[in-house]
Amino acid sequence: MTMKLSLLPVYLLGVSLFFPTRGWAEAPPQLVDLSPNEYAALERISVNAVAGTISFLAADELEGRGTPSRGLKIATAYAASRLRAAGATGLGPAGSFYLESSLEVVHTSSHGLTVRGQDGAGFRSSLIDGRDASLEFQGEVPRANTKTAAQQRYAGPVLLPVGEEDQTWPPPTPWLRREANRLQQQGATAILLEASSNSTFWNLATTRQQTVRVDRSRDRYALPIVVVEVGSLTDNHLLELSIPANIVESTTVRNVAGIIRGSDSVLADEAVLFTAHIDHLGLTASGEDRVYNGADDDATGVTAVLGLADAYGSLETAPRRSVIFTLFWGEELGLLGSKQFAQAPPWPLDKIIANINIEMIGRPEAEAENKMWMTGWEASDLGELMNAGSRRLAVETFQHPSYSARLYRASDNFSFVQQGVIAHSFSAGSLHDDYHQPSDEWEKLNLPHMTQVMRGLFAGSLPLAQGEVTPSKR
Ligand SMILES: [Zn+2]
Incomplete structure (x- = not known):
């Protein structure tokens, strides 16, 4: 990196530094000095x-870090070991790095x-949502008329027509949820959906067969949903149905959280919270490359959080505020x-002065190298405060014309926004073709860009961690 050679001597000479290519001559930003340490x-x-x-993190061996999975467990163990190496202490029970x-x-x-x-002939079918108990049925399966009045009664499974235009995935879920609720109230016990066997809907309905829920009482749909190959049922509604029960398995998952406690006796109660999501999509059911590596999404964010922990942990004196890595x-x-x-914060939420959530920083848009955009730009002045520190490295945080507003609610920062915390996602990426595909491999990342953005995150967050500035809502 050229930064290494150019910045340090300039700093030591006390010369203020401008970047002629950036066009800031008219309104030079307030640059924050960094100490040699x-x-x-x-x-x-x-x-x-x-x-x-x-x-x-993005290796095939981690099997796409699906929730829950062995690969995810390995990734979290690795993250905990890295936080330990950085000198952080665990924020979990009894000093553990895990919040289970x-x-x-x-x-x-x-x-x-x-x-x-x-006639006994079986139809191609797939169960997309079941029940805790199995269901056996023999008899006539009426076609539900979505237009009929609410007083219509059923007493068994019904066939729900899906228009050609609806045969994409996800199926219009709110619609299906509504229909399931309505049909359940009218006495139906299961829903049969018709789909063409060469549609996307069919392909996904037949491969995605695992759901995860924190609260078992919240079912996806009010009724079991079976997809049946279209055309099968046109002339024959006398059916024999056997719907197997779901298999429910209990397991534990864990957030990883470590803290470097602040060195100032008062400010140490306040914390800057750095976060990223360590999970991704796991494995596909079939195909040559079955692993959703999630290199950009969001192994880049995890790498950034671990790199920041290492950088913060290496300071001779810890920053005045506490820094938390999750x-x-x-x-x-x-x-x-x-x-x-x-919901169960290991640190008081009103003492988190900012959540810096890092999402997809590995593949910049054209013309956006060494830049990152912040979601929810309008909600606080955090972006501008970060710029005061990061511009020294020619790393700028900006308001993306479309993503900044659109993606504010799309990542983990929003869980904190909902609790009143100043929380934003920082991204230095793009919604590229490999997004949420097995082809999101680490070899495709722009590592020098990502490294520079991470340095920018460090330099940008230092004034916050040192207690020099405090972001505020707008
Ligand atoms: Zn993500």
């Missing part, structure tokens, strides 16, 4: 260190599912790990 900490964030971390939650995994299996006609499970399932953290 802070520079030394910053330099620990190197391309090699970044490559070392990310190539492990119990979780139920509901496997909906089509094994044992039968949909047979009058990695969440279950983001991909609906911000589950961060919700859990925010």
